[in-house]
Amino acid sequence: VKAQIKLGQIFDIEIGLHYSWFVIALLMTLSLASHFSEINPIWGTQTVWLISIVTALLFFFSIVVHELSHAAVAKSRGLPVKSITLFALGGVAQIEKEPEDARTEFWVGLIGPITSIVIGSVCLGLAWLLGSTPLSPTSSPLAAMLTWLGVINIALAVFNLLPGYPLDGGRVLRGIIWWVTRDGVKATQIVSTIGQLLAIAFIVIGVVRFFKGAGIGGLWIAFIGWFLLSAASASQTRTTIEGRLKGITVSEVMTREFPIIDSRVNLKTFVEETLLHTGHRCFIVEEQGQAVGLVTPHEVKEVAKEKWLYKTVDDVMRPLHQLQIVAPETSLIEALEKMGREDVNQLPVLRDGHLIGVITRGHILQLLQTRLELQS
Ligand SMILES: [Zn+2]
Numbered sequence: 001v002k003a004q005i006k007l008g009q010i011f012d013i014e015i016g017l018h019y020s021w022f023v024i025a026l027l028m029t030l031s032l033a034s035h036f037s038e039i040n041p042i043w044g045t046q047t048v049w050l051i052s053i054v055t056a057l058l059f060f061f062s063i064v065v066h067e068l069s070h071a072a073v074a075k076s077r078g079l080p081v082k083s084i085t086l087f088a089l090g091g092v093a094q095i096e097k098e099p100e101d102a103r104t105e106f107w108v109g110l111i112g113p114i115t116s117i118v119i120g121s122v123c124l125g126l127a128w129l130l131g132s133t134p135l136s137p138t139s140s141p142l143a144a145m146l147t148w149l150g151v152i153n154i155a156l157a158v159f160n161l162l163p164g165y166p167l168d169g170g171r172v173l174r175g176i177i178w179w180v181t182r183d184g185v186k187a188t189q190i191v192s193t194i195g196q197l198l199a200i201a202f203i204v205i206g207v208v209r210f211f212k213g214a215g216i217g218g219l220w221i222a223f224i225g226w227f228l229l230s231a232a233s234a235s236q237t238r239t240t241i242e243g244r245l246k247g248i249t250v251s252e253v254m255t256r257e258f259p260i261i262d263s264r265v266n267l268k269t270f271v272e273e274t275l276l277h278t279g280h281r282c283f284i285v286e287e288q289g290q291a292v293g294l295v296t297p298h299e300v301k302e303v304a305k306e307k308w309l310y311k312t313v314d315d316v317m318r319p320l321h322q323l324q325i326v327a328p329e330t331s332l333i334e335a336l337e338k339m340g341r342e343d344v345n346q347l348p349v350l351r352d353g354h355l356i357g358v359i360t361r362g363h364i365l366q367l368l369q370t371r372l373e374l375q376s
Pocket of ligand 1: 067
């Protein structure tokens with residue numbers, strides 16, 4: 001899930017919204033409005049709408065706090081976190097690296113539900129001071145709001161503690177199995193399987209409820225199930241890939257013969273005489289025999305076709321010092337992670353500041369395919 005609207009930064013972590021968030025925000029406000037007008041028929045329309053909107057916003061704020069708690073623990077244990085995105089199904093913190101030890105996995109997972117329980121308890125406590133409990137609500141708008149927030153945050157914690165990946169409970173269980181068996185891969189396989197079973201259960205329950213007349217609520221549960229299913233299977237695939245690439249380094253797979261283009265060539269010549277004829281996509285740009293950058297069709301496309309004659313490769317290339325690079329002894333898994341993080345398809349391989357090769361996604365995929373074919 002990538003954020004399309006950026007809200008700001010907290011502790012160097014970008015907070016953003018995905019467009020799908022607006023759908024859930026609207027649905028939530030509508031359902032809150034009907035909930036509040038039902039329990040307190042004496043309130044005027046204005047009051048109902050006002051507290052519905054405020055409650056919905058506070059709910060999303062508590063989700064951000066939940067995700068921030070994951071991010072804080074992840075960061076304190078050396079895992080970079082780039083952003084937190086709110087989308088239709090809640091929030092997600094983009095932790096850029098998989099934990100390297102069981103203890104980190106355990107705590108990164110557990111802190112989320114703990115945070116939600118704390119938020120929920122504080123809300124319920126305050127509501128109680130105002131004379132309201134979930135079973136005997138008062139007619140004070142503030143108390144009603146706090147009661148609802150208290151219940152929903154605790155429900156959120158319970159839901160998140162279900163022991164299947166990608167839920168927080170799945171991470172916690174993965175940490176425990178990993179710690180006991182000392183086998184991270186096996187732990188991932190187990191919690192991904194539980195995650196998939198849970199997801200299928202959600203889909204079935206949702207569909208059944210839909211046909212029994214629960215309407216959109218049923219579809220919603222099925223939708224959550226579908227999302228969990230795709231995340232759980234993605235994690236399983238990733239583990240399989242990592243298992244197959246384990247122990248291989250970049251230097252074993254990189255190409256040492258990369259196509260070279262002179263930095264002074266204009267784009268028109270580059271496209272017509274080289275790009276369209278060689279089948280290569282990634283070129284090393286050289287200046288007086290020195291590698292200075294990298295150019296792919298992507299950079300060329302940034303320039304309007306009419307201007308190709310007047311721009312040189314040097315004008316559009318990505319300079320070497322600005323590029324993410326890898327060392328020859330970097331593991332393939334790490335290189336793949338880096339490509340994913342930076343959203344690129346290739347990485348230059350440097351030793352002592354000198355370009356010695358290029359590694360591309362294509363290479364790695366080919367290797368994977370061969371390994372799959374030969375089952376090794
Ligand atoms: Zn969480």
